[in-house]
Amino acid sequence: MSSPTVGDHLVSRLGLWGAKRFYGYPGDGIGGVISAVGRAVEAGDAEFVQVRHEETAGFAATADVKYGGSPLGVCAVTSGPGAVHVLNGLYDAKLDHVPVVALLGQSATSALGTSYYQELDLVRLFGDVAGEFVFQVTDPSQVQHAVDRAARTALERRTVTALILPSDVQDADAVLEVPHAHGYTHTSAVPGSLPGIPRPEALQQAADLLNAGKKVAILAGAGALGATAELTAVADALGAGVAKALLGKAVLDDTLDWVTGAIGLLGTRPSYDLMQECDTLLMIGTTMPYTEYYPEPDQARAVQIDVDGTRCGLRYPTEVNLVGDARLTLQALLPLLHAEPDPSWRERIARWNTAWRAWGEERANAAAKPLNPELVVRGLSRRLSDDAMIAVDCGTATSWYARDLDLRPGMLASLSGTLLSMGGGMPYALAAKQAHPDRPVLAIVGDGAMQMNGINELITVAQRWRTWSDPRFVVLVLNNRDLSFVAWEARAMQGEVPFDAAMDVPDLPYGSYAELLGLGGRRLEGPGEVDAALDEAFAARRPTVLDAVVDPTVPMIPPHVSLQQVLGTAKSQLRGDPAARDIVVEGARETIGAAARAVVRHVKRD
Numbered sequence: 001m002s003s004p005t006v007g008d009h010l011v012s013r014l015g016l017w018g019a020k021r022f023y024g025y026p027g028d029g030i031g032g033v034i035s036a037v038g039r040a041v042e043a044g045d046a047e048f049v050q051v052r053h054e055e056t057a058g059f060a061a062t063a064d065v066k067y068g069g070s071p072l073g074v075c076a077v078t079s080g081p082g083a084v085h086v087l088n089g090l091y092d093a094k095l096d097h098v099p100v101v102a103l104l105g106q107s108a109t110s111a112l113g114t115s116y117y118q119e120l121d122l123v124r125l126f127g128d129v130a131g132e133f134v135f136q137v138t139d140p141s142q143v144q145h146a147v148d149r150a151a152r153t154a155l156e157r158r159t160v161t162a163l164i165l166p167s168d169v170q171d172a173d174a175v176l177e178v179p180h181a182h183g184y185t186h187t188s189a190v191p192g193s194l195p196g197i198p199r200p201e202a203l204q205q206a207a208d209l210l211n212a213g214k215k216v217a218i219l220a221g222a223g224a225l226g227a228t229a230e231l232t233a234v235a236d237a238l239g240a241g242v243a244k245a246l247l248g249k250a251v252l253d254d255t256l257d258w259v260t261g262a263i264g265l266l267g268t269r270p271s272y273d274l275m276q277e278c279d280t281l282l283m284i285g286t287t288m289p290y291t292e293y294y295p296e297p298d299q300a301r302a303v304q305i306d307v308d309g310t311r312c313g314l315r316y317p318t319e320v321n322l323v324g325d326a327r328l329t330l331q332a333l334l335p336l337l338h339a340e341p342d343p344s345w346r347e348r349i350a351r352w353n354t355a356w357r358a359w360g361e362e363r364a365n366a367a368a369k370p371l372n373p374e375l376v377v378r379g380l381s382r383r384l385s386d387d388a389m390i391a392v393d394c395g396t397a398t399s400w401y402a403r404d405l406d407l408r409p410g411m412l413a414s415l416s417g418t419l420l421s422m423g424g425g426m427p428y429a430l431a432a433k434q435a436h437p438d439r440p441v442l443a444i445v446g447d448g449a450m451q452m453n454g455i456n457e458l459i460t461v462a463q464r465w466r467t468w469s470d471p472r473f474v475v476l477v478l479n480n481r482d483l484s485f486v487a488w489e490a491r492a493m494q495g496e497v498p499f500d501a502a503m504d505v506p507d508l509p510y511g512s513y514a515e516l517l518g519l520g521g522r523r524l525e526g527p528g529e530v531d532a533a534l535d536e537a538f539a540a541r542r543p544t545v546l547d548a549v550v551d552p553t554v555p556m557i558p559p560h561v562s563l564q565q566v567l568g569t570a571k572s573q574l575r576g577d578p579a580a581r582d583i584v585v586e587g588a589r590e591t592i593g594a595a596a597r598a599v600v601r602h603v604k605r606d
């Protein structure tokens with residue numbers, strides 16, 4: 001074999017960090033790295049997943065880590081346009097605190113600084129997204145420390161780092177051993193020890209505060225995933241109710257009567273009530289941004305557990321901050337909890353849940369033209385097996401996912417949770433499948449997001465599905481011919497009539513398109529077809545696209561609806577919203593009525 005190149009060295013060194021699955025797209029700017037990945041694939045040491053757009057490479061590298069595939073995500077894209085394309089996917093990683101190393105091609109060193117074709121100032125361009133470590137490799141002797149530092153920084157800071165690789169450097173002979181001499185650095189590919197538990201005094205202080213609470217609420221986020229047993233034990237010891245931030249939804253069974261489900265604008269009314277009524281708050285691995293859904297600032301005494309101390313006290317004034325691993329910290333806290341919880345608190349929470357669930361059923365069964373999206377998502381909920389993986393796009397899908405899909409521990413579910421980017425659903429589902437080819441995956445994606453990138457990544461699914469041991473890959477397209485989420489925002493927040501030219505999405509037969517690719521496909525146009533189609537999709541021996549023609553006028557009403565928002569909706573209807581007649585007649589009359597009653601109840605209580 002010829003001597004290894006810088007590209008080979010880079011790939012093998014990343015492998016020591018567990019980064020072996022490369023999502024990417026070739027180009028001459030990254031050619032030397034891609035060829036090296038190819039050699040590693042041949043040797044059985046790496047995997048390359050070619051996607052249709054570099055943004056997908058960024059999303060998928062992020063999602064691979066989120067679904068427990070790789071410990072460190074990696075994507076490889078070419079200089080200039082490839083690098084620009086990948087940015088959005090990398091911001092997703094940065095905002096959701098996922099470790100990803102981006103390998104970026106660059107013009108040859110001889111051309112740098114000449115305004116060469118595809119030459120962009122990548123150090124500057126990636127200075128924000130990969131601000132913790134962005135480095136241009138100009139000499140083969142730098143590879144070892146560059147890779148080690150990029151990987152270690154990404155893992156320790158849970159963020160994105162970037163290596164910029166001029167094309168000629170990628171093909172140069174590797175320097176595998178650097179001299180023990182002035183100016184050279186020897187580094188290790190050994191990860192840091194994992195985060196531990198806070199000091200005993202801090203744990204005791206937290207326990208004292210929690211023991212004194214009468215009505216304890218827990219808010220669990222992504223940081224609590226993997227701590228289901230410990231979270232359950234602590235919640236039981238405190239007699240607490242638990243609300244879940246979007247990224248932490250899989251941590252506890254949604255059907256438990258002390259679990260109030262999702263929280264925030266897309267969350268449930270019981271989660272809102274839990275926060276309004278509690279006197280003590282324990283936040284675990286979350287910085288859920290909707291601050292109006294937290295208790296009033298002086299209402300509750302609060303403890304926060306987070307692996308990153310800089311995130312403590314970010315959203316709510318806390319008295320005790322426990323910096324450490326969520327699972328270990330909860331374990332250490334448990335023996336210190338001696339509260340004697342008043343059962344009436346959990347009884348109230350259970351009553352809120354019962355009422356909310358009944359309303360959910362009512363909403364889902366409200367007549368719609370032709371399909372009610374909540375009905376379809378509830379149908380999915382009943383069919384998810386314990387090993388199901390779920391990927392959700394940004395749009396009304398996020399809302400129905402938050403409220404209508406019951407998750408259980410063991411399932412894996414994620415989304416672009418903080419960037420809230422459209423176009424995450426299909427890349428996430430693809431990465432979930434690459435991470436666990438033996439588990440079924442469900443993607444819930446709006447028609448707008450499908451047209452943004454989903455239909456393209458269906459081609460990747462068609463290209464890869466035969467390599468998966470379990471071929472089930474169900475895509476539910478919520479085909480409402482509308483950018484419905486933003487149309488509802490316009491109605492509810494601004495009292496505006498949505499502007500058709502901006503909001504309309506052209507109709508497309510997604511099922512037929514899937515069939516064109518050799519996948520299963522079916523259009524759903526009536527409630528009577530839903531059950532059989534879902535059963536069929538989850539039993540199929542190939543990926544299936546369900547094109548559900550859903551009603552864009554089924555309203556998304558936030559759990560904490562202000563009078564202004566309800567009035568705003570009414571105002572937009574009065575001003576001639578073309579959908580208004582249907583909204584009033586079909587879905588929203590009762591929903592807006594219920595929202596108005598909720599507001600009245602809320603105002604009365606105040």
Ligand SMILES: Cc1ncc(C[n+]2csc(CCOP(=O)(O)OP(=O)(O)O)c2C)c(N)n1
Binds near residue numbers: 394396447485505
């Ligand atoms: C990349 C990106 N562009 C725009 C938005 C703003 N946005 C949020 S949801 C949404 C509508 C999504 O439409 P669709 O995918 O059809 O889903 P629907 O809400 O109609 O179910 C838009 C435009 C965004 N979040 N991300």
Ligand SMILES: [Mg+2]
Binds near residue numbers: 483
């Ligand atoms: Mg839509």
